[in-house]
Amino acid sequence: MQRVKFIDRMAQGKLSRRDMLQSAGAFGVGLIALPRLARAQGGPLTCLEWGGYDAEEYVGAYVSKHGALPDFSIFSGEEEALAKVRAGFAADVMHPCNYSVSRFVNAGLVTEIDTSKLSNWADVFPALQTAEGVVQDGKVVMAPADWGNSSIAYRSDLIDPAFVADPTWAIFYDEAYAGKVSMLDNEVAFQIGAMVGGMPYDEAYKLSGAALEEAAKTWGAKAVNVSRFLWNDPSEVQQAMASGEIVAAYAWNDLVKNLKAEGIPVEYAKPKEGMFTWFCGLTMLNSGKADPALAYDFIDAWLSPETGKYLIESSGYGHANMKSFEVADPAEVAAMGITDPEAMMGSSILFRTPTDEVQVEHNRVWGDIKALKM
Incomplete structure (x- = not known):
């Protein structure tokens, strides 16, 4: 018991190095272990x-x-x-x-x-x-660690065959799919919309001023209105697609892998406007x-x-x-x-880095667009 208390007091920084050295031998704590335990004092x-x-x-x-x-x-x-x-x-x-x-x-x-x-x-x-x-x-x-894609996951058994033949991000702005799709709760919603409208991504990610306001009102509002819900929790959108509540969603690779493992007919599209890599x-x-x-x-x-x-x-x-x-x-x-x-x-579109000013502006505008729906 005393040995455990000694180690706990070291880990919590409650002993001086001198006290640690004097007591370590008595409690059977090797000197080689002291550096690791002592680091916890910081x-x-x-x-x-x-x-x-x-x-x-x-x-x-x-x-x-x-x-x-x-x-x-x-x-x-x-x-x-x-x-x-x-x-x-x-x-x-x-x-x-x-x-x-x-x-x-x-x-x-x-x-x-x-x-x-x-x-x-x-x-x-x-x-x-x-x-x-x-x-x-x-x-x-930054030390790169994990990477993946952002694209459209869809239920191949429930979606219109026309989409399968010609996959497009336009599905998130099409009233015909109202309540059947789910977009990510992120300003990328109006950036992708601008791409559907013909704007290159290298321009869409740095939209500002009046052009930004217009894109947000046109494409951001459509994404909000067409989506059954805007998602933040990956498990939420995965469950909705598994149940058939939605037929398509902005998704990462894990959703497709997880649902395929459950035997659910889901595929990952390569939209004609391009798929993203992050x-x-x-x-x-x-x-x-x-x-x-x-x-x-x-x-x-x-x-x-x-x-x-x-x-x-x-x-x-x-x-x-x-x-x-x-x-x-x-x-x-x-x-x-x-x-x-x-x-x-x-070959895919790598998400780019906007300036701080543009990012703040996009965050504000996206928040404003969502507030109008509420």
Whole structure:
């Protein structure tokens, strides 16, 4: 009992190093274990993470080395996470996507990543090592980890065959599908609408001023009115498609994989306007209190091929480590429908990074459009 109390007091920072050294031998705690326990005096590693990623399978090497998972704080979107950190929340690591990491950089919240401290960095796809959002002002500010697609998932047994023959994002703005589809609760709704209207994505993502207001009123309003609901929770839209409540949805790869596993006839479209690719990763924040070495261990664990294997097999998402595709179940890799990840990234539309001013404006306008529906 006294030994347990001793270890707990060390982990909580209630003992000086001198006291630890004097007492360690008496309680059978080896000196080699002291550095790991003592690091906790700086505070536990705290990670801002997406729901579902707060599991040991994603950071097994970290847990093996440190004996436990870090502390997690779950967020549903990067703007929510940014507001939380700005309000004083002390986080060490954040899991943003490439199109939003600049928001944290510009807010002065990000620390440069020294890739020499990441044993798995050399195996990250070269295209991702230098992609927009990873490197800013010549500094690596995000370690790419997971990637996937955004497209249209549809029930092949319930949808109009005309859509199957000519898939298009226009389905989310077509009154004929009112109450039968679900769009993501995000300003991408009017950006995609502008693309349906003929505008290239490279213009749509940075719309501003009067052009933005017009696109939001035209396409954003249609998306809100046609959708049965705007979704934030992936499980909600998955259940709605499983039951047949909706026949199509803006979706990520995992929805298709999960429903196929249940025997539900669902397919993933390649819209004529283009399908999207996104990637997310780990960013070190300067608001945390933990030893930076813990953050590097966490990030490196995420970049390991073992994590990539689990990610591919459990969700159908891609992983940044090239070796992940060599160790993952070949059947699961084939099920992704991606024979050449780098070629896929090059042929799809990579979400871009808007300026802070444009992002704030898009957030405001999207909120205004949704409020009108209410």
